[in-house]
Amino acid sequence: MAASTHAARAARDLRGAAFLVAPLALVAIATAAAGDPAWTQTVVNFFVALTAVVGIGIYVGNAGIVSFGHTCFMALGGYLSAILTVAPNFKAGNLPGLPAFLAVVELPLPLSLAFVVLGVGLVAGLTGMVIARLDGAAASIATLGLLVIVYNVLIGAREITRGSQAFYGIPITVGVWTAFAAAAVAIVLARVFRGSSIGLELRATREDEPAAGAVGVRAVPRRWSSWLLSAMVAAVAGALYAHFLGVITPKAFYFHLTFALLAMLIVGGMASVSGAVAGAVLVTVLIEALRRLEEGFAIGSLAVPPVFGLTVVGLGLAILLVMYRRPQGLLGFAEIEELVAPAASPHVAPGPLPRVEAAGALVAEGIGRSFGGLRAVDGVDLRLATGEIVGLIGPNGAGKSTLLGLISGVLRPDAGRVTLDGVDATDWPAWRMARRGLGRTFQNIRLFRNLSVHENVEVAARRSGLDAGPLLAQFGLDALAHRPAGTLAYGPQRRLEIARAVALAPRFLLLDEPAAGMNETESDALLDDLRRLRDETGIGLLVIDHDLRLIMRLCDRVVVLDRGQVIAEGPPAVVQKDPAVIEAYLGRAHRPTEPNSEG
Amino acid sequence: MTIELLLQQVLNALSLGGTYALLALGLAIVFSMMGLINFAHGEIMSGAGYGLWFVILVGLPFGLGIVAAVVTGLAIAVAMEKIAFRPVRSASPAALLLTSFAVSGIMQVLFQNLISPKGRPVAVPDVLTGSWTLGTLHVGTIQALSIIVTLALLAGLTVFFRRTRMGIAMRAAASDFDVARLMGIRANAVIAAAFGVSGVLAGAAATFWVAQRGSVDPLMGFLPVLKAFIAVIVGGLGRLEGAVAGGFLLGFIEIGLRAFLPDDLVAYREALTLALVILILVLRPRGLMGRARESVR
Incomplete structure (x- = not known):
């Protein structure tokens, strides 16, 4: 994967999508050929659910946030398409509250779907402005x-939607081929999004938001785009449901559907498109089996009575089983082609490191920050020029990591200012510092653990325009390129974190205890590596460590x-002899090295 | 708008908001401990309601019914923790949420099959259904009691968290679970206690809810607990005071809309309440009392 161009990436994603679409195409062909109504019904239902699940996965899988709300976009899509396609005389009788322009239209399905995508896209764009700002459980809630708001609005707006009564008479125009086409398009969209820069960056925020910020990634806009796209796909699925069933109610797009779709996503593994497909297949089979049981059946002369809610219990138990046994789902984080035909890690020649062209400096003037009553950093001046290596030492609790946070934009100083090459950067958040040339590593290694080694570097490299492969080789990580970063040993993890920061082509690099645990x-090897890094790139290095x-x-x-x-500043030889330093730092421990890390 | 009418609405809001606050507080206690938003909290509430219903059904006095509701809430919550959540305790927040989502669905079906999918009436004694008249102000007995008991419970919990050994241990675990464990606090005990407290609070909330509506059904807990979820995030996830404040805020917004919304918009009341509260998150994405999350490590 030496030439990771856009075209190559798209080709790879399309090839992956083909792995999934091909077997589905066979199912569609077989169904069309057989022409059995009951079977066709099941297969169309499956394709529509699959479209929805893959769509939901675009947000849930990449952002790592469970959404209960996408069923509401299906509802909006279903109702909008129903309103656009039923005959005007039906609307005159049943939907008196419709605005005039909607009351007279009668569109064919393809045109209606276009309006569904636009209309629901608008709603998703607006709601996304709130929801993309939230993360984790807050976003889920x-x-x-x-979901509840939309459900209540659909019921309340009975002049437009018939309220809780069934909206019937929707033209039934969706068969096997339309449903298959929608599922195929959804899979291709989801794969291309997942592999795109936006998708990759979003997955990085899913793994570790602060680390993503440190390579210039803003989570909120990434989450917003995936929310928008996934809502649009869900809306199309909802419209297809309406045109497949012919009758919809707000309740049809409420908890039962949400439950079933989430079960599909979770069982297969929500972090990959292949997982969504696998889950949709398995759960559809499970639902079909349970539905037959639910209706009651007979074993010989023994009649088993109908059991209400068996599907919910079955799906619930399936979710629990997956959570207990394999919380990341059956396929985990991998796409199907990565499991069937894992890519080799070809040997790549190490490429040149990025060079800093113009000299500059990162300067902190009198910066400070308090936490409660504690003045953690108090009026510190610090200057780091390109091409120099500055060490930052001090006893535990001296404020080193806080200082690093203040300089890198993770924390906001309450006094003083920070300038980057002469530009005031005091109020810049971490992602902007990163984009303007500041790389960093973290005291407790922060990698994108479930992304591959290559992807970890790729997130930063795509921003800087560098090529990730040769850079990995430069750091001796090329043989591990396709391993999930979280599975690496400690040493390679540290190296990968530095490689990722360097892939940003930074002018300044802040290293927080790179030698901890070494x-x-x-x-000694690290010392050589860092010196070589500085010599070859001209990056200014600020190194915090306890390894004196x-x-x-x-x-x-x-x-x-x-x-x-x-309390002291100067060449190492001078600082080492400074009485204040000896008292504050060296005097306390009689060993020249203090191996423990700051708590 | 007269002063009396306004006062009347304030009382209504305190009563409803208090119930939300009890539910939200229970959710927040569990969340602060293990990062779980317990989707099945509504089923704890419904189960507690059935406890009350059963005691009345067999002819015992209402007072015992209240005890039964609280005990049932406690028992279901503790059992739920032990059976469903202990195996996934260290899983990601998303995995925890989904586990509780599944538990919620399963329990609803159990209530529907074992008891009834329809509502079951609960006879509320006349003493409780009456009201007092103070001048022109009508105060329902249940309403007044719910406000008093809610405030007493909140005060009692404050004392519990400040003064008792278990309360302090729970606060320590809430602020940093791993460090608290290193200090010798037993994880199983504090988490079980957290669920226990949340169950008791859900039991109390269920009592007020059932006494005011006169029936229990399998989906009873859904809407109030949904509001409590929203109250918890609006208050600031994991902040106990925030959850209480969020609950009361939600009560005031809901009663305010109920009182002042024009007739043609009444159908959208629930939707508007939720939308208004969620919009608060636009201004404060971390909630009313949420700390800005900062991390230097």
């Missing part, structure tokens, strides 16, 4: 609220922090 040999042996040999200049203030 907000989507649930949205033995002497490893720390490393700091003193590596750095051009050392800054010593104690109780939030700079």
Whole structure:
């Protein structure tokens, strides 16, 4: 994957989609050939559900946020398409509240679907402005609220929707081929989105939002785009339901459907499109089987009475089983072609590292920050020029990591200012600092654990326009490129984190305890690597570490922090002899190295 | 708009908001402990309602029914934790949410099959259905009681969290579960206690709910608990005071809309209430009392 161009990526995603669409096409052909009504009914139902599930997965899978709300977009799609396609004389009698222009139209399905995509897209775009700002459980609950709001509005607006009564007479125009086509389009869209830069960045925020911010990724706009696209696909699925059944009610798009669709998504694995497809197949089979049981049946002379709600119990137990045994779903994070034919990690020649062209400096002037009554950082001046290596040391609790947070935009200073190449950057959030040339690593390694090693670097490399492959080789990670980052050993994880930061082509790089947990040999290797990095790229490096042996040999200049203030600064040899430093830092521990990390 | 009418609405809002606050507080306690938004909290509430219904059905006095509601709520909550949530305790928030979602669906079907899909009437004694008249103000007995008991419960919980060993342990676990464990706090005990408290609060809420409506049904808990979810996120996820404030806020918004909404919009009351509260999140995505999340590590 040396040339990760747009075309190559699209080709890869389309090939992956083909893996999924091909067997579905066979099912469609077989169904059309057989022409059995009951079977056709089941298959069309499956394709429509599949379209919905794949659509929902575009948001849920990539953002990692469970949505209960997408069924409401199906409802809106279904009702909108119904209103657009039924005959005007039906509307005159049943839907007196319709605006005049809607009362007279009678559109064919394809045109109606276009309006469904636009209309529901508008609603999704607006609601997404709220929901994309939320994460985790808060977002999930907000989507649930949205579902209940839409349900109540559909029931309340009875002059337009017939309220809780059935909306019947919808033209039944959806058969096997239309439903299959919708599912195929949904799968292709979902695969292309997943592999796109937006999809990759969104998956990075799913794995670790602060780390994504550190490579310039803003979560909110990414979540918004996936919300919009997934709502549009769900809306089409809802419209197809309406034109397949001919009759809809608000209740048809409420909890039962939500439950079934989420079960499909979860059982297969919500993080991949293949998982959504696999889940839709399995759960459809389960529902069909349970539905027969639910109606009551006889074993010989023994009649088993109908059991109410058996499908809900069955789906509930299926969800529980998956949660207990394999919470990431049957397929986990992988797409089907990655499981069937795993890509080899070809040897790639190490490429040149990005070079810093113009000199500049990252400067903090008098910055400070309090937490409650504690002045964690108090009036610190710090200057890091391109091409130099500055060490930042100090006893535990001296404020080193807080200082790093203030400089990198994760924390906002309450005093002083930060400038980046002379531009005031005090109020810049982390993602903007990253985009303007500041890379960083974290004290507790923060990788995108369920993304591959290659993808971890790719997130940053796509922003800077670098090629991820040769860069990985440069860091000796090319052989591991397709492994999930979370499965790497400790040393390679540290290296990967640095590689990811370098892939951003930064002008300045902040390393928070890169040598933590390393033995002497490893720390020597790190020293060589960092020195070479500086020499070859001209990046300005700020290194926090407790390994004084490393700091003193590596750095051009050392800054010593104690109780939030700079107590010494200068060349390593000078700082090492400073009485204030010895008292504050070295004097406390009689060992020259203090291996523990800051709590 | 007279002062009396306004006062009347304030009382209504306090009563309804208080019930939401009890439910929201229970949700927030469990959330702060293990990051779970318990979707099945509504079924704890419905189950507690059935406890009350059963005691009245067999002819015991209403007072015992209240005890039964609280005990049932407690028992269901603790059992739910042990059976359903313990195996997935360390899973991701999404996995926890989905687990509780499945539990909720299964329990609804159980209520429908084992008891009845339709509502079951609960006879409420005359003492409780009456009202007092203070000047021109009519105060329902249940309403007044619900306000008093809610405030007493909130005060009692405050004391519990500040003074008792278990309460302090729970607060420690809520602020940092891993550190609390290192300090020797037993995870199983605090989590079970958190569920227990949430069950008791759901039991109390169920009592007020059933006493005011006179019946129990399998989906009874759904709407009030949905509002409590919203109250919890509006208050700031995991902030106990926030959840209580969010519950009362929701009560005031709902009563306000019920009182002042023009007739042609009454059908949209629920939708408007939820939409208004969710819109608060536009202004404060972390909720009313949410801390801005900052992390330097």
